[in-house]
Amino acid sequence: MRHEVLPPGTPATEFDADTTVEGGDGSWRAVVSDRWDVGVNPNGGYVLALMLRAMGGTVELPDPLTVTAHYLRPPDHGEASIAVDVIRSGRRFATASASLRQGERERVRALATFGDLVAAEGPTRVDAPPPELPPPEECYDMLAGRSPETLAAAPTLLQRFDVRVPQPLGWPLGERRGVPRLDGWIRFRDGRPPDLLSLALFADAFPPPILDVIPASWVPTLELTVHLRARPEPGWLRAVFRTRVLRDGLLEEDGELWDGNGDLVAMSRQLATVIPAG
């Protein structure tokens, strides 16, 4: 077996390559890749991870604890600038704002508080068991069962992941079961282990569970908040996504991610709109 030789300095994984930022002192350049699209637009979680990378390069504490992004306009593929402003820099917590711009227009604004999860001290009490799922090898690849046409229409985003679900999704085949909840396993297809940065992406990587209830051409995120609660173990993540209130085309989507230890490593919530199909 021949190993591909990468130029020196090339990140070894798709995620690391596509979240590379260059610069410093709060002024960063990035390239928005087309490998993490939903439809024609870059996935919100991917763009958030890119911004977190720039924020993490600016603040002095290692771990994002909570981050919120407001999506102003869909980013284009290609070059972008990310301006990071450290609002407060403390011993335990630091807060920064980030603004992603392309051309004259701001596309995404984010606000994050960083800390150090390893140095954190205090009481622990956890009541959040992971969902019961058959092991990944007994689950279905999320893209299985699709015709070549629907497979070609699948987001490039999904091609970056190995996603396993306990039963094949109905809605890509036109069968809506009416249950706005999606459970499954997820990992990067190229084997990159999950970390806090990529959890922001995993938290937006599943198809919207509302698609099992209503047809929609797109479910654009207005705002996404992710709490990063623990550095994940390498390996599969277990995920649950669900929507409880869709009202006049606005919905929340809650996500939870557990690592191989059964620890809840991230909680996410987004507010999104539904663009009707057809």
Next chain:
Amino acid sequence: MRHEVLPPGTPATEFDADTTVEGGDGSWRAVVSDRWDVGVNPNGGYVLALMLRAMGGTVELPDPLTVTAHYLRPPDHGEASIAVDVIRSGRRFATASASLRQGERERVRALATFGDLVAAEGPTRVDAPPPELPPPEECYDMLAGRSPETLAAAPTLLQRFDVRVPQPLGWPLGERRGVPRLDGWIRFRDGRPPDLLSLALFADAFPPPILDVIPASWVPTLELTVHLRARPEPGWLRAVFRTRVLRDGLLEEDGELWDGNGDLVAMSRQLATVIPAG
């Protein structure tokens, strides 16, 4: 019965008086009241409502849909400036950033997206029934059963509300039941009806449910996000607050508020830290 005569222009309710902002063009002055304290510090939801009032006076759409505040340093009582920057102003959605400062220091940064819930159009599907609770008149006043000493130590915040719980709280009397969940009814004590602005305060008005598990002198909020989903009906709100993961002194707290129609009107989540008691 003699009615108190208020000077012309005086807001008739505590909440409206204490969230008054003056100014315009994104530059506002406010006074942080001492009537909404927890311990010696103004409640985070109260300060958020104050900032939302300034943001709402700046953007052209009527309803906050999602707002996130990062608490940098506790605000002091007294004068504050609130600078509002409209990041995007669209037909359906507008996003603004707000910064509350006192003296030379920024205390709170917030980011909100506004819209118009009445003009919103699209599909509806709701699966979020309110919690089952005995009617308010069969519940207990949250402050009932406290000795004069513990009542005097109760937050000024709680004195602004009429809060009814299905059973008396144990932890103020030193009896922890170990269930980090708190259900109850809430309304303003002075009869002011709830609206979207005040939902941001209601979402942070209950004592932290983690106090039923561990003693803590303070549970300061690092970040609070509130989704405002519907304009509430006048009358009582039903509320549920719960914490699932407390890890190394960091916890999430999820809140849900329903109006008298049984509609979920707000969902909140915060990341907070626990300051041990004693």
